[in-house]
Amino acid sequence: xxxxxxxxxxxxxxxxxxxxxxxxxxxxxxxxxxxxxxxxxxxxxxxxxxxxxxxxxxxxxxxxxxxxxxxxxxxxxxxxxxxxxxxxxxxxxxxxxxxxxxxxxxxxxxxxxxxxxxxxxxxxxxxxxxxxxxxxxxxxxxxxxxxxxxxxxxxxxxxxxxxx
Amino acid sequence: xxxxxxxxxxxxxxxxxxxxxxxxxxxxxxxxxxxxxxxxxxxxxxxxxxxxxxxxxxxxxxxxxxxxxxxxxxxxxxxxxxxxxxxxxxxxxxxxxxxxxxxxxxxxxxxxxxxxxxxxxxxxxxxxxxxxxxxxxxxxxxxxxxxxxxxxxxxxxxxxxxxxxxxxxxxxxxxxxxxxxxxxxxxxxxxxxxxxxxxxxxxxxxxxxxxxxxxxxxxxxxxxxxxxxxxxxxxxxxxx
Numbered sequence: 001x002x003x004x005x006x007x008x009x010x011x012x013x014x015x016x017x018x019x020x021x022x023x024x025x026x027x028x029x030x031x032x033x034x035x036x037x038x039x040x041x042x043x044x045x046x047x048x049x050x051x052x053x054x055x056x057x058x059x060x061x062x063x064x065x066x067x068x069x070x071x072x073x074x075x076x077x078x079x080x081x082x083x084x085x086x087x088x089x090x091x092x093x094x095x096x097x098x099x100x101x102x103x104x105x106x107x108x109x110x111x112x113x114x115x116x117x118x119x120x121x122x123x124x125x126x127x128x129x130x131x132x133x134x135x136x137x138x139x140x141x142x143x144x145x146x147x148x149x150x151x152x153x154x155x156x157x158x159x160x161x162x163x164x
Numbered sequence: 165x166x167x168x169x170x171x172x173x174x175x176x177x178x179x180x181x182x183x184x185x186x187x188x189x190x191x192x193x194x195x196x197x198x199x200x201x202x203x204x205x206x207x208x209x210x211x212x213x214x215x216x217x218x219x220x221x222x223x224x225x226x227x228x229x230x231x232x233x234x235x236x237x238x239x240x241x242x243x244x245x246x247x248x249x250x251x252x253x254x255x256x257x258x259x260x261x262x263x264x265x266x267x268x269x270x271x272x273x274x275x276x277x278x279x280x281x282x283x284x285x286x287x288x289x290x291x292x293x294x295x296x297x298x299x300x301x302x303x304x305x306x307x308x309x310x311x312x313x314x315x316x317x318x319x320x321x322x323x324x325x326x327x328x329x330x331x332x333x334x335x336x337x338x339x340x341x342x343x344x345x346x347x348x349x350x351x352x353x354x355x356x357x358x359x360x361x362x363x364x365x366x367x368x369x370x371x372x373x374x375x376x377x378x379x380x381x382x383x384x385x386x387x388x389x390x391x392x393x394x395x396x397x398x399x400x401x402x403x404x
Binding site for chain 1: 177178186315
C-alpha cells in the first residue's frame with residue numbers, strides 16, 4: 001500500500017507543479033491579450049505574428065484562455081484520487097497534447113514563426129501528458145496488486161487508508 | 165469469492181474510465197483541430213477599432229498618391245510586391261512596415277509603392293482590386309495594412325467584398341466611390357498592369373522589396389526585419 005501511495009502520489013504532485021507553471025504562462029498570455037499589450041518574446045521575435053494570427057483564437061475564444069482551462073483541468077486531475085482523477089488527467093492530456101501539437105505544426109509550417117511562450121506551453125503539456133499516462137499505468141498496477149492481495153480488494157475500503 | 169468479484173469489477177470500472185476518457189478526448193481534440201484548421205474563428209472579418217487607430221496613427225499626415233505613400237521627391241523608392249493573402253506579406257505588414265513608415269517614409273528618406281499580385285486564392289485577387297480601388301482615394305497603404313491585420317487562412321477564401329466595404333467605411337473613405345472604383349475597368353486594368361510589372365521584375369515570391377535610389381537597386385525577399393530594409397535603403401540612398 002505504501003508503494004502504491006508513493007508512485008502515484010509523486011506523479012500527482014509533479015502534475016500539480018506542471019499545472020501551476022502552465023497556469024502562470026497561460027495567465028500571462030491571457031492578460032497580455034486582453035490588455036492589448038505586446039507579448040515579450042524571450043527568444044526570437046515571432047510572438048506577435050503568432051499572437052495576432054487567426055490561429056490564436058478558436059470560435060472567438062483566445063487560445064491562452066483555452067490554455068487556462070487545460071491547466072486547470074490538470075490541476076483538478078492532480079487533486080482527485082482514484083480512477084476519476086486518472087481519467088480526467090488522461091482526457092486533459094490527450095486533448096491538450098493533440099491541440100498543442102497542431103499549434104506547434106502551425107508555427108513551424110504555416111506561420112513559420114515561433115512564440116517562445118507557446119513552445120514552453122507545448123513542452124509543459126508534453127510533460128503533463130507523460131505524467132498522466134504514467135499515472136494511469138502506475139494506478140492500474142497498484143489496483144491490480146491490491147486486488148491480488150488476499151482480502152485486499154478495494155471494497156470495503158479500510159478506514160484511514162488513502163485510496164490513491 | 166466476494167473479494168475476487170469486487171476486484172474484477174474494480175478493474176472493469178478502471179477500464180471504462182480510461183477508455184471513456186481516451187475516446188472523449190480524441191473526439192474533442194479532433195473537433196478543436198478541425199475548427200482551427202478550417203481557419204474559421206466563427207467571427208466576421210471586421211478590423212477592430214484599435215487596429216484602425218494603430219494603422220491610421222502610423223500613416224497620418226504622410227502624403228499619399230495612388231499606390232505610393234511618402235514624399236513624391238523622396239530619393240529612394242521601396243516597391244513592395246505583395247499578395248494580400250500571403251502570410252509572409254502579413255508578417256512584413258505587421259512587423260516591418262510600421263517601422264519603415266516611421267523611420268524612412270515620415271522622414272522623407274524613402275517612399276513606399278504597393279504592387280499587388282495574386283497567386284494564392286480568390287481573396288488575393290479580391291484584395292488586390294480592393295487596394296487599387298482604395299488607391300483612387302490615396303488610401304492604398306492603410307487599406308492594405310488593415311486587410312493584412314484581418315487576413316484569414318491561406319487555405320480559405322476569407323475576404324469578401326462586404327469585408328472590404330467595412331474597411332473602407334472604418335478608414336473614413338467614400339464607400340460608394342470605392343465600390344464604383346472596385347467594380348470599374350480602370351482598377352482591373354491597373355491590376356493587370358501590376359501583375360505584369362511583377363512578372364517583368366522577375367518576382368517569384370512575396371513579399372519582395374525592390375529598393376531603388378541614386379546609389380542603385382537592392383532586392384530584398386521575404387518577411388525581413390525592418391532593419392534589413394533600412395540598411396538596404398541606406399545602401400542605395402547615395403550615388404555609388
